[in-house]
Amino acid sequence: MSFESRVLGDTQVGDELDELVYLVTPTTVVLGALASRDYRPMHHDKDFAVNRNGVRDIFLNTPNQAAWFERYVTDWTGPAGRLGRMTFQMKGSVFPGDSMVFSGSVTSVEVDEVGCGWVTLAVTLTVGDEIKTTCEVKVALGVDDRDNPWERRGERWKP
């Protein structure tokens, strides 16, 4: 097969993920809002964002940030990595002109009672020295080359 995926034994607590750096433009914000079907004006209308919301520009919407976090995590796991749970805390907005930096580290590695391998990641989106969003992600990895988290259903999948 033409892809590689990380397995549980490849990782340990304290491992750092490579950073992802991305320069946000107005197109990033508008494309992200439309891709998540979010037509609220603060995600495409700068006049509204400035005069109604009192912020400096349009800003990234939450569902699109979720998509960014998913991409960041599965870039690291490979396609066999299967998301179980994500929790966000939004602390500040991300605007055009911001250089987003995604970084993350492994905070736990475990096998649950049904034999599923789980890694928990602490991921942050920062701009400059300001943390904009923190995200805890629980993602399933195969416990070895033969184990595929995507085959788990019902009682064998406990995210």
Add this chain to the structure above:
Amino acid sequence: MGSLPDSVEVMIGKPLYRQMGSFEVERGYIYTSCSSVENANPLFWDDEVAKSLTGGLVAPPTMLSVWFRPHHWSPDQSEPQLPLQVHFDLKDKLGLPEAVMTSNTMTFYEPVRPGDRLTTEQVLRSVSEEKVTKLGTGRFWVIEVVYENQRGELVGVESYTGFGYSRASNSGGAR
């Protein structure tokens, strides 16, 4: 001030706004979402990889709520609809003009696949006492959004914590 109005009390714990998605999960939107964040995961772009790993195409798990946001306009609706209606109901019923989402947890179960027709409902789990924060005075609430596929299988749950409030200076603002 103080205790919750009855009209909010009766909402707690009750499934509300059960709704079927207005269209089937489809590949075009999956591409649009992946494109917006430059997600090259071959599960979404390479049918062979999807077949070998997941038994066929799947949608990115984080797209759960995307399938339910209403179109900005459609012929059978006269007013713009709002996603997460319970959140806006609470703002109205509690007289809190401003609101923010402070945290959001998504839990993913059965994969969502192109062709699926999902159903959702919203459950208000809790509303806090009045609190004073740096934003203003208001209440925190927790709303769960539950998603099922056409076979009645749970595909995901989103849990939102919102804070509805009045600004000290009362100068208008965003919904």
